[in-house]
Amino acid sequence: MCSNKENILDQVTNGIKKDSGLSEAETNFEFKFSSQPTLENLSEELLDFCKQRNWQQYHTPRNLLLALVGEVGELSEIFQWKGEVPVGLGSSFNEKEREHLEQELSDVFIYLIRLSQACKVDLPKAVEAKIEHNKQKYPVEKCFGQSKKYHEYN
Ligand SMILES: Nc1ccn([C@H]2C[C@H](O)[C@@H](COP(=O)(O)OP(=O)(O)OP(=O)(O)O)O2)c(=O)n1
Numbered sequence: 001m002c003s004n005k006e007n008i009l010d011q012v013t014n015g016i017k018k019d020s021g022l023s024e025a026e027t028n029f030e031f032k033f034s035s036q037p038t039l040e041n042l043s044e045e046l047l048d049f050c051k052q053r054n055w056q057q058y059h060t061p062r063n064l065l066l067a068l069v070g071e072v073g074e075l076s077e078i079f080q081w082k083g084e085v086p087v088g089l090g091s092s093f094n095e096k097e098r099e100h101l102e103q104e105l106s107d108v109f110i111y112l113i114r115l116s117q118a119c120k121v122d123l124p125k126a127v128e129a130k131i132e133h134n135k136q137k138y139p140v141e142k143c144f145g146q147s148k149k150y151h152e153y154n
Contacts, residue, residue: 026090039113039123046113050114059118061115064114068115
């Protein structure tokens with residue numbers, strides 16, 4: 001390890017290793033989402049899906065929130081009893097389980113988009129603002145390599 005960048009990477013990796021017991025390969029986050037469809041594309045499609053079925057009457061904020069929580073429960077069941085799972089899932093998930101995971105993550109995302117629509121929250125803008133807020137709350141120089149709650153730092 002000679003450069004500063006390598007040094008930081010090493011510290012991050014070791015930090016993850018120490019907490020999760022996973023190796024460097026198992027904590028490799030290199031991954032990119034597709035650029036299409038956009039959030040706006042999905043948002044429009046979901047609104048159409050709902051209108052075509054005359055389901056606006058059911059897609060109220062409270063109902064959508066309950067549906068979202070239900071889907072989070074279904075997502076959790078997939079991981080239940082598996083113990084720690086590496087980033088990328090490794091050999092912990094077979095093809096069928098991976099497909100199931102894709103479906104449950106999608107259900108959660110779909111209801112999150114619908115709930116945001118029903119609450120008229122501009123989700124990408126809100127997330128961007130929240131990330132900025134998190135940066136202020138968790139400054140790198142205070143939090144580097146530690147995962148404590150913000151009020152536990154001095
Ligand atoms: N009133 C509804 C019912 C369903 N959906 C959409 C959003 C979810 O993506 C999916 C949820 O469908 P199900 O309630 O059938 O749940 P699952 O797909 O999880 O099926 P199961 O409960 O059998 O696992 O369909 C919706 O928008 N509004």
